[in-house]
Amino acid sequence: MxxxxxxxxxxxxxxxxxxxxxxxxxxxxxxxxxxxxxxxxxxxxxxxxxxxxxxxxxxxxxxxxxxxxxxxxxxxxxxxxxxxxxxxxxxxxxxxxxxxxxxxxxxxxxxxxxxxxxxxxxxxxxxxxxxxxxxxxxxxxxxxGGPLSLNGTALWLRQLDTTVDPHGVAILHARDTHLENNTLSIHDISVFRLDHTGHVIYRIEAPEGRLETGFWQLQGAQILRPYEVAAPAQTIALPTDLTLSRVQESFASPDTLSVWALPSFIAMLDRSGFSxxxxxxxxxxxxxxxxxxxxxxxxxxxxxxxxxxxxxxxxxxxxxxxxxxxxxxxxxxxxxxxxxxxxxxxxxxxxxxxxxxxxxxxxxxxxxxx
Structure with missing residues (x-):
């Protein structure tokens, strides 16, 4: 019935x-x-x-x-x-x-x-x-400063890096961050470039850098390869798909993201090494x-x-x-x-x-x- x-x-x-x-x-x-x-x-x-x-x-x-x-x-x-x-x-x-x-x-x-x-x-x-x-x-x-403040925060991220290996990754660690005038500066930086098997290809050490559109600009950076003399200091551009807003949002409440934006943002967090x-x-x-x-x-x-x-x-x-x-x-x-x-x-x-x-x-x- x-x-x-x-x-x-x-x-x-x-x-x-x-x-x-x-x-x-x-x-x-x-x-x-x-x-x-x-x-x-x-x-x-x-x-x-x-x-x-x-x-x-x-x-x-x-x-x-x-x-x-x-x-x-x-x-x-x-x-x-x-x-x-x-x-x-x-x-x-x-x-x-x-x-x-x-x-x-x-x-x-x-x-x-x-x-x-x-x-x-x-x-x-x-x-x-x-x-x-x-x-x-x-x-x-x-x-x-609230949850969107990055000042004094250590930063870890993991991202794809195809410049050396088609399936390689780069792991970046900055011991200190500073946010001023919408510019994210990082200090005491270590970058580990890995191949698809997880072995270190070389390491980059830089005293400071900042996030630009589409890349991290590392100033005074030295490339350290196994069994080789360190290369002279130079400015290195490390490609990234991160933006300042995305870095801030990774520290902010998930309630600030809609259901339609969350899947792509979760994928970006996983690629970048954020939880x-x-x-x-x-x-x-x-x-x-x-x-x-x-x-x-x-x-x-x-x-x-x-x-x-x-x-x-x-x-x-x-x-x-x-x-x-x-x-x-x-x-x-x-x-x-x-x-x-x-x-x-x-x-x-x-x-x-x-x-x-x-x-x-x-x-x-x-x-x-x-």
Whole structure:
């Protein structure tokens, strides 16, 4: 038996309205606390205008929406299904022979599309606005230079180097870096040029250098070959596909990159020798977001579709909220394990979603008496 189109559209409309209203409400509350925290920080900076607080808080809105959206789906779904059950609409539908799996198809489709829209459209907007907010925060509110500062940082990178070997690599190590006027200078530099088997062809030692467009310019560099006298100091151009913004982004939060930019950026990090674990985990989390939203809709249905004639409404809704926050806690613990390298990024991002999906399916099977 198929679900009538009119009933599906009605349930989908009720579900979507509840989810959007709850997501907007929760995002507003979180943004209010963020605004208050920014006001507190600005109070210690007499030279910073208060209008900057509103600007930074506004730039944070898409980021907070993405964080809140799965819980907006959970709480909005609980309210929607509880209202439909209390008004006996779902009871009548089930008495007419429509199972829970049939009339949940429309809310599940809505939550999946909402999650896909968030990943595909809101993520690029959030990354741009969040990067701008972080830049303003670094410039006006932080005294330590923020995560985009490279001053005094040692630098390691690995990149392809086909000048000597078609499959060779170059490993660059700078003991000190300095960023000024959008120019990255490096000091006490060692470059190891390796062939495709991993053997050192020669080494370059240079006291200083800087990142130019398409190459590292190493000044006063000496080439040291095995069993040969060191060559005279000269200026060497070492080709690279790195730019200043990419080097800075490798030290910045993955939230400043959209889902569309992450695959190429992860590949660049791997070629350059930077750790890509955080970016891989963030990318997998964005891919899992639609499935997580669909899981939350099923969890909300499992906890709120029981008839309330025997009471226990508060306990039922509280159990649903508790299950949602338990899933949130599990996801954060898995994220920490993923960032530390104890779990693969794929497993750390998808395991909480899979656990929540198993819980939701179990609840619905129990609700339908097998």
């Amino acid at each position: 198929t679900v009538p189109v009119t009933l599906s559209l009605y349930i989908a409309r009720q579900f979507l309205f509840s989810v959007l209203a709850m997501t907007a409400s929760l995002t507003g509350v979180v943004c209010l606390f963020d605004f208050i925290d920014l006001l507190r920080r600005v109070a210690t900076k007499p030279d910073v205008p208060t209008s900057l607080v509103t600007k930074i808080a506004g730039l944070h809105v898409p980021y907070f929406y993405m964080e809140i959206m799965p819980f907006g789906v959970l709480l909005g779904g609980i309210i929607c299904f509880w209202r439909l059950t209390r008004s006996s609409e779902l009871i009548v539908a089930r008495a007419a022979g429509i199972s829970a799996w049939q009339f949940l198809a429309a809310p599940l489709a809505c939550s999946l599309m909402l999650g896909a829209f968030t990943t595909g459209a809101i993520s690029p907007l959030s990354s741009i606005m969040y990067a701008r907010a972080e830049a303003l925060d670094d410039l006006y509110l932080r005294s330590g 890509s674990i955080r970016h891989r985990l963030h990318f997998e989390s964005l891919l899992a977001l639609p499935v997580l939203a669909g899981t939350m809709s099923l969890v909300s249905a499992g906890f709120s579709m029981r008839p309330s004639r025997r009471g226990g409404v508060a306990k039922m809704i509280g159990s649903g909220v508790g299950a949602g926050f338990l899933l949130f806690t599990v996801s954060k613990v898995a994220e920490q394990f993923g960032n530390s390298g104890a779990l693969p990024p794929l497993l750390a991002a998808w395991a909480p979603t899979g656990a929540g999906l198993c819980l939701a399916v179990s609840l619905l099977l129990h609700l339908e008496d097998g």
